[in-house]
Amino acid sequence: MNTTYILLIVLVVVVMIFGFWLIQYSQFRNEEKKRMWELKRESQKTISPIRLRAYERLTLLLERTKPEHMLMELRSKEPDALVTWTVGQVQQYLLQTIRAEFDHNQSQQVYVSDEVWDMIINARDQMGAFVIAMAAQLPKDATAQVYATTLLTAFNLNGLTPTDKALEALKNEAKGLM
Numbered sequence: 001m002n003t004t005y006i007l008l009i010v011l012v013v014v015v016m017i018f019g020f021w022l023i024q025y026s027q028f029r030n031e032e033k034k035r036m037w038e039l040k041r042e043s044q045k046t047i048s049p050i051r052l053r054a055y056e057r058l059t060l061l062l063e064r065t066k067p068e069h070m071l072m073e074l075r076s077k078e079p080d081a082l083v084t085w086t087v088g089q090v091q092q093y094l095l096q097t098i099r100a101e102f103d104h105n106q107s108q109q110v111y112v113s114d115e116v117w118d119m120i121i122n123a124r125d126q127m128g129a130f131v132i133a134m135a136a137q138l139p140k141d142a143t144a145q146v147y148a149t150t151l152l153t154a155f156n157l158n159g160l161t162p163t164d165k166a167l168e169a170l171k172n173e174a175k176g177l178m
Contacts, residue, residue: 048177054111055174058120061105062163062170065098065127067155071148073097087147091135094151098128116173119166126162130155 063069074081074093081090102124109117134151155161 051111051177052174054108055170055177057105058108058112058116058170059167061101061108062120062123062167064101065124066163067094067127067131067151070094070097071152082143082145082148085144087135087138087142087144090144090147091131094131095128098124098131112170113173116166116169119162119169123162123166 064073070093071082074090078085081093085093109120112120131151134154135147138147138150
């Protein structure tokens with residue numbers, strides 16, 4: 001009887017120790033979850049504004065690499081560029097502008113999804129190819145003004161461009177932050 005009594009006491013003690021451990025473990029996990037949630041909430045206070053600025057900068061990148069914006073910028077820097085420059089000079093200016101805008105904002109990729117970043121890269125590449133293709137289809141003696149007009153007309157007739165698609169994706173992803 002003594003052994004049974006001792007075994008029963010040991011079993012009760014083991015069950016009590018296991019129950020105590022289970023309660024402590026559960027409380028520890030709940031506290032850990034609370035701490036992680038607080039850390040995430042605090043980091044979101046810091047990261048969200050930075051991400052929103054990244055979306056703004058990438059939106060500007062895409063807007064600034066549209067032909068109408070680049071040509072207006074060229075006119076403001078060089079008022080008679082479309083009169084005195086060659087098609088090749090304007091083309092080089094546009095390609096350099098696209099490259100410079102992209103290079104300046106490349107670090108923003110860490111704040112957007114891979115899908116959106118790929119769309120931005122595609123928009124950049126397509127815009128560069130478009131600038132080159134429009135210049136290539138003009139006669140050798142075409143003026144920079146004719147090139148600019150051809151570029152703007154063709155771009156505006158293109159419908160939904162890769163730039164527009166990337167802008168839409170950026171907007172949708174940014175809305176998800178709010």
